[in-house]
Amino acid sequence: MSEPLLSLRDVTAEVDGVNESPSLIHRVSFDVTALKIVALVGGSGSGKTTTGLSILRLLPVALRITSGKILFHGEDLFALPGHRMRQIRGKDISMIFQEPLNALNPLLTIGQQINEVLICHMPLTAKQRRERVLELLNIVGMAEPQRVAQNYPHQLSGGMRQRAMIAQAIAANPQLMIADEPTSSLDVTLQAKIMDLFRELRRSLNLSILLITHDLGMVRHLADEVVVLQAGKIVEQGPVARVLESPRHQYTQQLISSVF
Amino acid sequence: MLLELKNVTKDYPIKKFIFGQKGRVRAVDNVSLTLSSGENLSLVGESGCGKTTLARIILKLIPPTSGTICFGGRDLNPLSARQMNPFRRHMQMVFQDPYDSLDPRYTIRRTLKEALHLDQTLVKQTKAQEERIQHVLRSVKLPEMMLSRYPHELSGGERQRVAIARALMMNPKLVILDEAVSSLDVLIQRQIIDLLGDLQKTFHLTYLFISHNLKIARAVSHQIAVMYQGKIIEIAPTEELFRNPLHPYTQELLAAAVDYQAVESKQHPINPTGQLVDKGQGHLIFM
Numbered sequence: 001m002s003e004p005l006l007s008l009r010d011v012t013a014e015v016d017g018v019n020e021s022p023s024l025i026h027r028v029s030f031d032v033t034a035l036k037i038v039a040l041v042g043g044s045g046s047g048k049t050t051t052g053l054s055i056l057r058l059l060p061v062a063l064r065i066t067s068g069k070i071l072f073h074g075e076d077l078f079a080l081p082g083h084r085m086r087q088i089r090g091k092d093i094s095m096i097f098q099e100p101l102n103a104l105n106p107l108l109t110i111g112q113q114i115n116e117v118l119i120c121h122m123p124l125t126a127k128q129r130r131e132r133v134l135e136l137l138n139i140v141g142m143a144e145p146q147r148v149a150q151n152y153p154h155q156l157s158g159g160m161r162q163r164a165m166i167a168q169a170i171a172a173n174p175q176l177m178i179a180d181e182p183t184s185s186l187d188v189t190l191q192a193k194i195m196d197l198f199r200e201l202r203r204s205l206n207l208s209i210l211l212i213t214h215d216l217g218m219v220r221h222l223a224d225e226v227v228v229l230q231a232g233k234i235v236e237q238g239p240v241a242r243v244l245e246s247p248r249h250q251y252t253q254q255l256i257s258s259v260f
Numbered sequence: 261m262l263l264e265l266k267n268v269t270k271d272y273p274i275k276k277f278i279f280g281q282k283g284r285v286r287a288v289d290n291v292s293l294t295l296s297s298g299e300n301l302s303l304v305g306e307s308g309c310g311k312t313t314l315a316r317i318i319l320k321l322i323p324p325t326s327g328t329i330c331f332g333g334r335d336l337n338p339l340s341a342r343q344m345n346p347f348r349r350h351m352q353m354v355f356q357d358p359y360d361s362l363d364p365r366y367t368i369r370r371t372l373k374e375a376l377h378l379d380q381t382l383v384k385q386t387k388a389q390e391e392r393i394q395h396v397l398r399s400v401k402l403p404e405m406m407l408s409r410y411p412h413e414l415s416g417g418e419r420q421r422v423a424i425a426r427a428l429m430m431n432p433k434l435v436i437l438d439e440a441v442s443s444l445d446v447l448i449q450r451q452i453i454d455l456l457g458d459l460q461k462t463f464h465l466t467y468l469f470i471s472h473n474l475k476i477a478r479a480v481s482h483q484i485a486v487m488y489q490g491k492i493i494e495i496a497p498t499e500e501l502f503r504n505p506l507h508p509y510t511q512e513l514l515a516a517a518v519d520y521q522a523v524e525s526k527q528h529p530i531n532p533t534g535q536l537v538d539k540g541q542g543h544l545i546f547m
Contacts, residue, residue, distance in 0.1 A: 043447045044416060158307060184443075187306050187472035189512060192522035214445040221520040258450035260475035 003074060004031035005176055005208055006055065006093075011068035013050055013059065024050045024063065025232040032176065035202060037209045039219040039240070041255065042229035048212045051229070052178045055210075056089050072176075091121040094169035098181035100161035104153040110137070110164045111149030114171050121172035136167040139204075141197060159190040166197065170205060177201075180212045195222050217259050220244055228252050261333070262434060262466055263295040263318065268327035270313055270490075287313040288324070289490035292536075297433070300460075300467040302477035302498075304513065305487035311470045314487075315436045318468070319351055320344055332433070349378045352427035356439035358419035362411040368422050369393060369407040375429035392429065399462060400425045400455060417448035421455070428463055438470045453479050474517040478502060483542075486510045489530055496543040506545045 011028045015021040025047040032038045040048050053059050055070055057077060070077045072093065077085065097103040105113055111133050118129045137145035140163040153161055162182065169177050179198070183191040195218065201207050211223055219226055219240060226243050228236040228251065235249040247253045270288040288310045295301050303311045316322045318329055320336055329336045331347055339347070355361040362371055372393045376382050382389055397404065400421040411419055420440065427435050437456070441449040453476070459465060471477045477484055478498055485495040486507065494507040505511045509528045515521040536544040 044445045188474070188516040189306055189472075189522070192516040192520050195520060196522045214447075216446070217520060255446065258446040260446075260449070260453075260473070260479055 004033045004071075005073065006032040006210070007069075007071045008051070008055070009069045009071065011051070011054060011070060012066050013047075013054055013063055014066050016062050016064040023066070023232055025054070025229075027068070028229070028232075028234055029068075030227045030234065030237055032208050032210055034175070034208055035206060036225060037198070037202065037211055037223045039211045039213060039223035039226045040229060041213055041216060041219055041226060043214060043255070045231075046229040047232040048214075048229055049180055050232075052095065052180050052210065052212050055178060056093060056095060057085055058089075058095075087121075090117055090174070091172045092174055093176045093178065094172070094174040095178040095180065096162075096165050096169045096182055098184050100158070100165045100185075101153060103165055104161060104168075106153055109150050109152055110156070110167075113164075114149075114168050117168055117171040132171070136171055137164070139170070139201075140164070140167045141193075142167075158186055159193070162186060162190075162194060163197070166194075166201075170201060170207065173205065174207065176208045176210065178210045178212070181214075182211070183218065184213075184215075191218070198222060214255075215259070216244065216255055228255065261294055262297045262331070263293075263468075264328075264330040265291055265293045265314075265318070266328045266330075267292055268314070268317060268324045268329065270310075270317060270322070271325045286490050288317065291327070291487075291490075291492055293485065293492070293495075295434070295466060295468065297466055298460075298464070299483065300469060300481040302469040302471060302481035302484045303487055304471055304474055304477050304484055306472060306513075309487045310490040311487055312438055315353065315438055315468065315470055318436065319348075319353060345378065349430035350433045351436070352430070352432040352434070353436045353438060354420075354423050354427050354440045357443050358416065358423040359411065361423055362419060362426075364411050366410070367407065368409055368411075368414075371411075371422065372396065372407075372426055372429055375426050378430055396425045396428050399428065399459060416444050417451060420444060420448075420452055424452075424455070424459070428459065428465075431463065432465065434466050434468065436468045436470065439472070440469075441476060442471065442473070449476065456480060474502075474513055486513065488528060491530060491546060492536065493528075493530075493546040494544065495536070497541065500541055500543050504543070506539065506543070 009029050012026050013024045028051055040051060042048050054065055065078060114133045114136055115129055118124055118132055124132060133149055134145040137148050142148045142163060156164065183194050198209060202209065213219060223240050226240050227234055230251045236243055236247065236252045243252065244256060247256055268288055268291045271284040271286050274283050274285050291314060303314065305311055317324045336347065373389060376389055376392065402418065402421050441452050444452065467480060469477060469480050481498050483495065484498050484501045485492050488509045494510045505514050512523040515523050531547065534546050536546050538544055
């Protein structure tokens with residue numbers, strides 16, 4: 001088997017400066033192999049987002065990784081100097097968030113925000129960048145890329161904002177996208193469309209996705225592998241079909257039976 | 261009949277800045293509905309279809325452009341704000357995001373107590389008030405120590421329980437739940453839906469449940485009404501709708517909610533002179 005794209009090994013995160021604080025995530029280990037969609041599931045507070053943020057070294061200052069390694073192409077992300085990490089963030093690994101209205105800058109147009117990513121990570125001329133912005137908006141299924149590029153986030157609907165954020169996340173051709181509850185704030189018809197877009201992006205851009213969600217219905221229809229977190233610990237992991245058809249752990253069973 | 265809506269329509273004026281033209285957008289279009297006591301109804305549809313506007317009209321938080329709303333046989337339209345007061349205690353609303361709908365500077369006790377102000381006879385009856393608070397708090401399965409806490413100290417599920425408790429303080433007949441579980445994770449969603457079922461029995465409630473998710477609507481309602489562009493385009497008993505969705509938009513919603521399948525999005529043209537046609541077994545479709 002080929003080397004995994006991303007491996008977490010015994011990653012533990014704690015609140016900094018508090019003795020004997022319970023760890024937020026405890027010895028979390030899993031792999032994301034190329035072209036796979038891996039789902040990280042659990043109830044609120046189970047450590048899903050903490051895990052996602054720790055991969056990009058974006059944890060709030062009060063939280064600290066106390067042990068473990070995160071390897072990206074075999075390189076330990078924690079050992080990298082800050083400027084090297086900034087090259088990876090947004091370029092090789094990007095992230096999208098649950099609420100695009102909070103994640104997008106209200107003062108910049110969609111086009112400007114995507115352009116920012118291109119300036120940081122791509123050796124393109126201004127003209128090429130303009131074309132690339134429109135191309136990206138087209139890839140994520142925007143009907144009128146020209147107009148959307150000039151719009152501010154508040155002028156777009158929820159579904160379009162989410163697409164704009166995805167366009168930003170794939171702007172620099174990343175290998176891995178971390179999607180933190182990408183559809184929770186959308187209604188069901190839009191959810192299904194965003195899931196379709198993810199499948200499409202994986203195929204056309206060779207993208208691997210780490211999908212953070214609590215919706216096992218979505219996992220069943222989208223992901224290849226699933227990692228179940230409860231209170232910061234992995235309680236079950238494996239291929240989606242096996243885990244969802246015959247869950248071993250009581251918490252996984254509970255999650256499955258909660259899906260309407 | 262607990263609640264009866266007849267031909268309710270709501271227009272909002274819009275200004276088009278470019279040409280300075282005035283127009284209007286019809287948020288709710290000629291909606292007629294009836295709710296019997298104990299018979300929960302779900303309003304289902306995508307964002308922007310007019311579900312929440314309709315809920316606000318029912319509570320008389322905004323006036324309809326035309327149409328009548330009867331609650332317990334009384335037409336609410338001509339009532340003044342003061343005359344409306346005795347009705348308010350019978351109709352309560354729970355909102356999507358309990359973090360926004362609870363006052364961050366009020367303790368839970370004060371939030372619950374404030375709801376009792378609608379009842380003049382309880383003023384200064386501190387003991388009766390406290391008993392009521394304790395009783396409702398137990399009913400939503402929250403421990404007593406929650407009373408001295410503030411909303412930020414509570415989890416999302418606990419906050420939504422407080423919002424439900426506040427709605428129940430005055431013993432309402434109708435509770436409107438506007439996307440009340442959408443912001444919660446699946447485990448908590450399931451708990452809250454189960455709780456709503458228990459509360460319906462203890463408090464003899466009727467729910468008007470607003471959601472974009474047909475699967476969740478199925479778990480709480482006897483009837484489901486599907487809204488599209490301000491109109492009710494299909495209404496049927498819950499299981500009948502799942503067995504036999506007639507309108508293409510309903511089929512699209514079902515595919516998305518149940519099978520996570522995106523149907524190639526189509527505009528569903530609405531016949532301007534159309535109306536709801538009875539297909540038998542209480543199943544009505546707009547055509």
